[in-house]
Amino acid sequence: MIVFATSDKGGTGRSVTVSNVAYRRALDGINVCYLDFDFGSPTAGAIFQLSDVARGVKKRPGTHTYLRGGASDPIQCDIWKQTNRAELDRPRGAGRLVLLPGDEGGGEFARLPGDAARCATLLANLDDEFDLCIVDLSAGRSYATELVLEALTDPALGQVGWRWLVFHRWTRQHIIAANGLVYGERGIIDGGKTIGLDGAALTNAIRFVRTAVVDPDSDQLSGLRAAQVAWLRRCNRELQELAGRHHLGRTNLLGSIPLDPVLQWREQLILDDDVYARQVANRATIEAFIALAGKLAEDARWERL
Numbered sequence: 001m002i003v004f005a006t007s008d009k010g011g012t013g014r015s016v017t018v019s020n021v022a023y024r025r026a027l028d029g030i031n032v033c034y035l036d037f038d039f040g041s042p043t044a045g046a047i048f049q050l051s052d053v054a055r056g057v058k059k060r061p062g063t064h065t066y067l068r069g070g071a072s073d074p075i076q077c078d079i080w081k082q083t084n085r086a087e088l089d090r091p092r093g094a095g096r097l098v099l100l101p102g103d104e105g106g107g108e109f110a111r112l113p114g115d116a117a118r119c120a121t122l123l124a125n126l127d128d129e130f131d132l133c134i135v136d137l138s139a140g141r142s143y144a145t146e147l148v149l150e151a152l153t154d155p156a157l158g159q160v161g162w163r164w165l166v167f168h169r170w171t172r173q174h175i176i177a178a179n180g181l182v183y184g185e186r187g188i189i190d191g192g193k194t195i196g197l198d199g200a201a202l203t204n205a206i207r208f209v210r211t212a213v214v215d216p217d218s219d220q221l222s223g224l225r226a227a228q229v230a231w232l233r234r235c236n237r238e239l240q241e242l243a244g245r246h247h248l249g250r251t252n253l254l255g256s257i258p259l260d261p262v263l264q265w266r267e268q269l270i271l272d273d274d275v276y277a278r279q280v281a282n283r284a285t286i287e288a289f290i291a292l293a294g295k296l297a298e299d300a301r302w303e304r305l
Helices: 014-027 063-067 115-129 143-151 172-183 188-194 199-204 226-245 261-265 272-276 283-296
Strands: 002-007 032-037 097-100 132-137 162-169 206-213 253-258
Touching: 002 014, 002 115, 002 143, 002 172, 014 032, 014 097, 014 132, 014 162, 014 206, 014 283, 032 063, 032 115, 032 143, 063 115, 115 132, 115 143, 132 143, 143 188, 162 172, 172 188, 172 226, 188 199, 199 206, 253 283, 272 283
Parallel strands: 002 132, 002 162, 032 097, 032 132, 162 206, 206 253
Antiparallel strands: none
């Protein structure tokens, strides 16, 4: 299974969320590969605390070099073995957890002949090697999104299952932007149909994830005045109605990630010890990551009502 992760804008928490989802799936014994296709900012290594590839890889071929035809394969980093985070040990029974980093300073780049075919070959090979491949794309209507859409038309991926996660913050601007990214002119669906993908199949393969969601009834907000809580509740109702009108409502929603103080200050994996031993992160956050990780594999969650 290949999961493409994208977002309407930068700063949605897309990368840190899918990194935590990858970690949680690996804990379940699933072999997971994470591809950094955020070409403008290949910094997934920083989330996994791999100091050698925190800003992408240098002097070795990353995803940029491979896609431009400069290497037969991009390097793979074993996160369990290479992380600088001492407490991130591979538990007994955990699956593989591997990162394919981008090139340091690689940046966005123009389309080249053969890059979509190379992308398709890479994804097909990784799908054979891993149970789950998560492809973290650049935000918006990016080159990375166009690239993988074209790759999906390649016969090499004809028998490979794929799904899309579209992330957005729980604000009016992000809801409207996420709708445009998916359903708008030159959006994901329109772009896929233009190059020959089945529009209905593509639509059915897309789900949304809300991030930095504030629960107006949370105990964390107990210090707010009554008028402030009432205002937050009204805003939340308005956002729910707006999301429904823009096709980001309950039917198309796969998960919600609550606002967490740890993720506000540092984009990192949240371990169980961060919640129960160090008590710096919230239990609701890891529960949301675990739930989202499980729903990726539940076919019923991807069937239209």
